[in-house]
Amino acid sequence: MANPIHRLGDLADVRAGYLTREAVRNDPKGTHRLLQIRDFSRDRTTVNVPDMVRLTPESRSSVCTLQPGDVVFLAKGANNFAAAVPDLPSPILAASYFFILRPSPAILSGYLAWFLNHESTRALLSRLATTGAHMPIIRRDVLEALEIPLPPLTTQKAIAALDSLRLQEQALLTDLARKQHELISSVCMTTARRTIETTILEGARP
DSSP states (O other), X not given: OOXXXXXXXXXXXXXXXXXXXXXXXXXXXXXXXXXXXXXXXTTSSOBOGGGOEEEOOSOGGGOOOOOTTOEEEEOBSSSOOEEEOOOOOSOEEEBTTEEEEEEOTXXXXXXXXXXXXXXXXXXXXXXXXXXXXXXXXXXXXXXXXXXXXXXXXXXXXXXXXXXXXXXXXXXXXXHHHXXXXXXXXXXXXHHHHHHHHHHHHHHHXX
């Protein structure tokens, strides 16, 4: 039996990130941290909290602070992604280019993030994106209208766990490839320098 299909807007509350009138500047005495793209690890599973920008919101009554279990979705640009928010020291705001998705008890944040990051979902959202002044944008109504298959929570949990392992493996392989590249580059440079030095010494002999 096929799993039921639901609109994303029926499964999660979609809110806008924190919008500032001016460029964001770090204020060490700020009351809130601001989650930006640069704060995520390569696999989007962890956040570099110590380097996060601090600020004080212009109006605290209208801001949406992040909670564990939320999902942030990058709505602007060509490289959209979703990430489940880990347990972070509060209060934290999401940058304006994010939508904040607060899932209902019927859907797990890890499963929701996996679905939004799936190739087929990304391709669909890319076709539905609106062209902004400088970059494509996914509108809130488009995101809310997205149809999501909803398996049982046990299946959602298994899918999210498998996806987490995939992301960890991908990060490890990327790191391994980088270290391998650095090692080979270093060995080649050392060999080249020794060859040059040997040539110079041989040329200097009487």
